[in-house]
Amino acid sequence: MTAPAAEAEEASANWARARAGVGDRIFAGSALAAGLTILAALAGVFIFLAIKGASGFTKPAEVYGPHAESFLGYVLPLLVGTFTASVIALIIAVPLSFGIALVISHYAPRWIAAPVAYVIDLLAAVPSVVYGLWGAFFLANKLVPMHVWLHDHIGPIPIIGNLFGEPNPAGRSVLTAGIVLAIMILPIITAITREVFSRTPRLHEEAALALGATRWEMVRMTVFPYARSGMVSAVMLGLGRALGETMAVTMVLSVGFDLSWNIIATSSPTSIAANIALKYKERSADLLNVLVATGLVLFLMTFLVNFLARWIVGRSERRMAR
Amino acid sequence: MTTLEEVQTRVHVPLVQPRLPRQAPAVVGVIAVAFGALLLVLGLGIVGAVILGAVAYLIALPVWSLVIEGRRGATDRLMTGLIWTSFGIAVVPLVSLIWRVVSKGAGRIDGTFLSYSFFKTQIDQPVGVYHAIIGTLLVTLGAAIISVPVGVMAAIYLIEYGKGNKLAKAITFLVDVMTGIPSIVAGLFAFALFTLIFGPAYVSGVGGSVALSLLMIPIVVRATEEMLMLVPDDLREASYALGTPKWKTIVRIVLPTALGGILTGITLATSRVIGETAPLLLIAGATDRTNMNVFDGAMTTLPVLIYGQNLRGDAPAEAIAWGAAFILIVIVMVLNLAARIVGKIFAPKKG
Numbered sequence: 145m146t147a148p149a150a151e152a153e154e155a156s157a158n159w160a161r162a163r164a165g166v167g168d169r170i171f172a173g174s175a176l177a178a179g180l181t182i183l184a185a186l187a188g189v190f191i192f193l194a195i196k197g198a199s200g201f202t203k204p205a206e207v208y209g210p211h212a213e214s215f216l217g218y219v220l221p222l223l224v225g226t227f228t229a230s231v232i233a234l235i236i237a238v239p240l241s242f243g244i245a246l247v248i249s250h251y252a253p254r255w256i257a258a259p260v261a262y263v264i265d266l267l268a269a270v271p272s273v274v275y276g277l278w279g280a281f282f283l284a285n286k287l288v289p290m291h292v293w294l295h296d297h298i299g300p301i302p303i304i305g306n307l308f309g310e311p312n313p314a315g316r317s318v319l320t321a322g323i324v325l326a327i328m329i330l331p332i333i334t335a336i337t338r339e340v341f342s343r344t345p346r347l348h349e350e351a352a353l354a355l356g357a358t359r360w361e362m363v364r365m366t367v368f369p370y371a372r373s374g375m376v377s378a379v380m381l382g383l384g385r386a387l388g389e390t391m392a393v394t395m396v397l398s399v400g401f402d403l404s405w406n407i408i409a410t411s412s413p414t415s416i417a418a419n420i421a422l423k424y425k426e427r428s429a430d431l432l433n434v435l436v437a438t439g440l441v442l443f444l445m446t447f448l449v450n451f452l453a454r455w456i457v458g459r460s461e462r463r464m465a466r
Numbered sequence: 467m468t469t470l471e472e473v474q475t476r477v478h479v480p481l482v483q484p485r486l487p488r489q490a491p492a493v494v495g496v497i498a499v500a501f502g503a504l505l506l507v508l509g510l511g512i513v514g515a516v517i518l519g520a521v522a523y524l525i526a527l528p529v530w531s532l533v534i535e536g537r538r539g540a541t542d543r544l545m546t547g548l549i550w551t552s553f554g555i556a557v558v559p560l561v562s563l564i565w566r567v568v569s570k571g572a573g574r575i576d577g578t579f580l581s582y583s584f585f586k587t588q589i590d591q592p593v594g595v596y597h598a599i600i601g602t603l604l605v606t607l608g609a610a611i612i613s614v615p616v617g618v619m620a621a622i623y624l625i626e627y628g629k630g631n632k633l634a635k636a637i638t639f640l641v642d643v644m645t646g647i648p649s650i651v652a653g654l655f656a657f658a659l660f661t662l663i664f665g666p667a668y669v670s671g672v673g674g675s676v677a678l679s680l681l682m683i684p685i686v687v688r689a690t691e692e693m694l695m696l697v698p699d700d701l702r703e704a705s706y707a708l709g710t711p712k713w714k715t716i717v718r719i720v721l722p723t724a725l726g727g728i729l730t731g732i733t734l735a736t737s738r739v740i741g742e743t744a745p746l747l748l749i750a751g752a753t754d755r756t757n758m759n760v761f762d763g764a765m766t767t768l769p770v771l772i773y774g775q776n777l778r779g780d781a782p783a784e785a786i787a788w789g790a791a792f793i794l795i796v797i798v799m800v801l802n803l804a805a806r807i808v809g810k811i812f813a814p815k816k817g
Contacts, residue, residue: 171713172627178619179628179637182687185680186640189647189655196658243552251549260553267560269798271741272649273769274791277776278563281784327559358542381646388648390744391769395776417650421744429666439654443647450646454639 193440200437207430219438221403225318225413226442229393230386232322232407233329238379240326241333248334249341250363261338268331276395279324284315284396287323291315291408309406316398317408324392329382336381340374341367373456380453384446390417416442484534491527491543498523520551564795571792574785580793584754584766595790597756598771601671602797604760605750605767606740608675609682614732616679617686624687625694626716638691644684652680653745660749671760674750674767678739685738689731693724726812730805737801741794743769768794 205213212218244264248257291311299308311317348366357365368375393415399422400411414422420435487493502519506512524547532540582594620637628634656677660668697720705715721728751764752774766774768790775787 165711167713168711171716172623175619175623175627178616179623179633181616182620182637182641182644182683185683186644188659189651189680192655192658192662193651196654196662240552240556243549244556246549247553251546263557263560266802267556269737269802270560270563271743271769271794271798273741273743273772274563274567274795276743277772277787277791278566280776282562282566283559327556330556358538360542360545361538363545384646388646388650390648390650391773395773417648417744420650420654421747424748436654436658439651443651443654446646446648446651447643450643453646454642458639 189443190440193436193443197433197436197438197440200433200435203430203434207434209431215434215437218434219416219441221413222416222419222438223441224403225393225397226387226415226417228318228407228412229322229325229397229415230383232319233325233386234379234383236323236326237330237333237382241330241378241382242337242375244330244334245338245341246363246367248338250359250367264331264334267327268335272328272389272391273395275324275328276391279320279392279396280316283324284320286315287320288313288315291317291319294408306405307407309404309409311408312398312410314398316396317410318397318412319407321393321396322407324396325386325389328389328392329385332385333378333382336378337371337375340371340378344370373459377453377457380449380456384449384453387415387449388417388442388446390415390421393418394421483536483539485539486531486534490530494523494527494530498526520554523547524551567788567791567795570785570788571790571795574789575792579789583756585756593786595768595771595786595793597754598766598768598790599793600756600758601750601765602740602767602769602794604758605671605674605678605746605765606736608672608760609678609739610732610736612675612679613682613686613735617683617732617735618690618728620683621687621690621694622716624691626712626720641684641687644680645688647680648744649677649681649742650744650748652677653748655680656745656749669749669751669764670762671750671757671765674746674765675760677745677749678742681742681745682735682739685735686732689735690724690728693727693731694720696727697723726809729812730809733801733805733808737798737805740801741769741798743773746770747773768797 201215203215208214208218211221244260248261248264252260288311294308295311299305344367348370349362352362352366353359394417397412397414397418398410399414399418400409403413406412416438420439423431423435498519501522502515505518506515510518524544527547528540528544531543578592579594580599581596582592583597584593584595585597586593620641624634624638628637656673659676660670660673701719701723702715705719706712710718746767747770750767750770752766752770753764754766757763757765772787772790772794775783775790
């Protein structure tokens, strides 16, 4: 082989490598940029809400409206409203979701399980505003007899009875909003628990059955212990969804400022998200700052809940991998 | 002799526990249905009859089982019943909601409803939701244009480049956390961002797109990530062995293999954000006219229109709201269906 030919070959190889190198660097760079964009977006949410909402924490008393004098006084009833509706939603949705997840993963034969899973996915696909419309125009009316019944029969019982005071004549209570929320968070809890239930090792299940366990005992002794952390985080993700859900509460609940235990009352405090949706139209700069500040509180709260949920899942996955 | 007696009494222990006959649940079920029907005839409402029928089933079968099979069997029967009941309860609202939307909304749909906006040039001009359909499509398209490149490239970084390093782990974790951001917070973010830049009264379609993309990106990342993980390493290594640079391997080998799943994920993400209301309420506003310019002026979308009609609350407004809800549900269902079909078409060929 002569020297010039070898040189030319080397040059062409270099050239090819160099060209590939440029392409690779551009591509890798843009992929990295996209990843960083996500981090930036998340940081941006916090930063922009903080900039816009910072002054909302310390406004003169009259900005906080007729019912409160400070930011704390303004946001506290909203927090109560947010948590009341979310807790009602969880109490209803969690047992139902676990049941449905068990139907899909362990109880139903395969040809029923697939359509069942599809139906639950459909629940997730329905837009929240349609749930709100359905809740406001249909469900609220249908639940009026239930409100009356609860007030008449459970109302007189001490302690628990406090929850069922004077009912809302149109059924637009926190209870109704919580029921609509429950339907909306049901799919996410079901999806996650179904996933962890179906990951239970087959051998554990068969061992339990071989020892003479009934099906429910098998579920209680092998499936639940194995899936516990997944179930906890599913509930927390459901809670995160319920805390931030806007439209169902906005459209269903009749808003007031009475802080009471009565969950079927005519005027209960609304949630943070719903309050923003109801008030943003006033567009006075001061009130907007306050609203953004409440939004920041909501963001940090849901961030914390989701963070904990994911952390629990991640920890258990690591433990399983070992 | 005493030992023989002992043996005889011991032999009497049964080897099999007594069981209910196989048809027991069906028999009790039929009786419960008959009981419910009886209550219905006696004048109880349909809801009450169904509830009491179900309760009757849930009590009767475990009690029968308790008598024959003992406590453990009874618990099992009861839990089985409860678990199936939970599924039944979840289906009720779905059926009720879809029936409601179809029965109230389908009748409102006609040519004028789809081709007129709220803006009247004559006093007796009919109204429709054309402006909201256009708004929905433009805002969602904008969100997809932002989210798809960012989401897909980020997933490529996570799987192909950053596999296992600290940054990739942090991004994966934060993407998971990001899926839980409340939609109204995304709206507030876009609102804060755009009003800081363009002044306090700013509303536009593109602001809505930015807010929606914040909700859409995590879904796209997760879907793409999962599909890229399924691409076998053999394919990548075969490509490298032929001297193909990494980026070309990704573009020509990895992405086409995963295309079906990625497109499905994108379609599902679109169907998820197309029904979002709260963020658009804040930043995209509402208008009666058809607005084709996403960078300037308010833009009504279908969910915002439904909310607005709900606030007005009179009969014609309610009819429009149900009609718009029907269109929205149809769009979402079509997107879901399309996602499945696309996934089938682009699925990697076997063999």
